[in-house]
Amino acid sequence: MLGELLLRFVLAAVIVIAAGTVLARSGDVIAARTKLGGAWVGSIFLALATSLPEITTDIAAVRMGAVDLAVGDLFGSSMANMLILALISLAPAGVDLFRRAALDHALYASLAIVMTLLAAMALQTRATATVAGIGVSSVILVATYIVTSSFAFRHSTVTREAGEVMEMARSGDPATLDHVSSTSLRLAILQFLAGAAVVVLVAPQFAHAAEGLAEVSGAGRTFVGTWLVGLSTSLPELVTSMAAIRLRAFDLAVGNLFGSNAMNMTLFALLDVVNGGVPVLSIAAPAHLLTALTATLLTTIALGTLVLRFKRVASVREPGSLLIVGGYVAGLALLFWHTQ
Template identity: 35%
Template sequence: MIWISFIIAAIVVVYAAIKLNEYGDQISRQTAMSGAMVGGLLIAGATSLPELTTSVTAVYVDNVDIAVGNMVGSNVFNVLILAAVDLYYRKQQAFNQLESRQHIPSILFGIALTVTIIIAMLVDNSITLFNIGIEMFILVGLYILSVKLFEEEEPDEDVIVDEKRMSTRKVIQFFIMSAVTVLIAGSVLSITGDLIAEQTGINSSFVGSVLIAASTSLPELVAVIAAYKLANYAIAAGSILGSNLFNLLLLAFTDAFYQTGPILQGVSTSIITTATLSLGMMIILLFILMRQAKTSMIRYTLPAILIVIIYLGVSYMTF
């Protein structure tokens, strides 16, 4: 019964998050937001809502490994999604068609945020402010700095006006309804995940970093595949990189709900391993964007294959 509830909650989260993505895209088109802001902020924020609800709920059921592992594991799974989809559409060599300068800053900020949380996990007796780890304030500061990059983007000049489209007000209403659905289903996902860990004896770190993280990252998978089909590779990369930044920002909100102390101080070593995996995968992704555009198919696909192999290996170790 618990597994059935978990699967149903996962399906509802995915469906509602997909709708969030669709309505977010309509809002962006009807308000002339720039492409970078669409992928990096609006869509990324919408598809990251499941991670927020599951992690906050995990705090209330006192399962820190699921709370933090869900966020960090989702970042790992997001990069895996981008690598796997790009391997499937390898003939397009999508990464070679990206404007690297538009995406490298997001990766660098992602690396900086990930290094910050790894250090916080390793250091004992973290400095606290209002019972929140000082590292969380650093995360918020770095995220705000990254957002400034999106603000510098020029908005699209053309606004899509279509009488058949819903009004912006109605789209926003449906967006909010989808968000509420995500909040409810995400909470059920976290609670059932905690029960699965208790009843089966499966490591909570594995449940949070792999099972729940994979479930809450499925909306990103749908968004990336849709972007690839439209050959809009900038949106695909931007939504993943923006979602990873947003997930790490949400750790600060999660810590605010955790009253025992800095939340990163209570995680198991498996979460540190997952965070280190995330860091390594982003470094490989950075290499992919910085390499020369012209390359053979074997050399093009090798870094993405490496990402998939590393993920499978570390996930097995965590289990």
């Protein structure tokens, strides 16, 4: 039983990894061909595509009656995204990642922080009021995302027209741009859609396997959703960000991770509908509040590291990234202790 569940989990992960690589390469072409820049394309399009596992997995979880698995996945995925950002910046290929990324990412990092805190407030108040079958708190989350994203698009348009969109880290390295020059925008869009479709078809396996693992291990849906499902549904973010780093598309990588954290919080509206109009945040376990606050803390550290842009000493690792890794481990430990 346990071996079969783990095998399903691993097979789904391998397929998602392959699809994530396609998403990164095609997303990089789209950013270059449309001249929208990696920051905006990464924060919106790539974040949406890499959030598809959360969407399909959590819908499947809610339909199975495992609301805590779904809520834990969304908050846990936000934690995992910041862990991925930290680990990438600590790797040799991601040296000075925070200093190379555009400051435009501060907008989406701030949006992710605000939206996660709004979700935490909804979890604490347990409001049951709805609008058209969607919780009021979820409506506020979606409205906040739409308004802020429209401002971000306007900003991206202005900077593009002013000629200020620069891929500084990639200049002077034409070898990394071969795939862009050899791939048309139409082909890139088709590849992007194909990668996204694969993710949609495979991701529900995470929910079914995780539900079984929660029962077999006795760890509980809250912890399993936050750790195992949250980490596994962040595999597309990990793969696409690593692929983007190899392509020296640093803004695409950073935008994907901050954008996914903001995108995750809008998914509560969809889960409310799937749950028959009952706001999932009103019935989820209170322990998720700890996960939400941990995700907020990790994103805040990442934002501070991005804005301060300390010059990294060769013999010293990025302090902000080390804090994120430590905070992630501490948050999981506290959650496990609390739920047990």
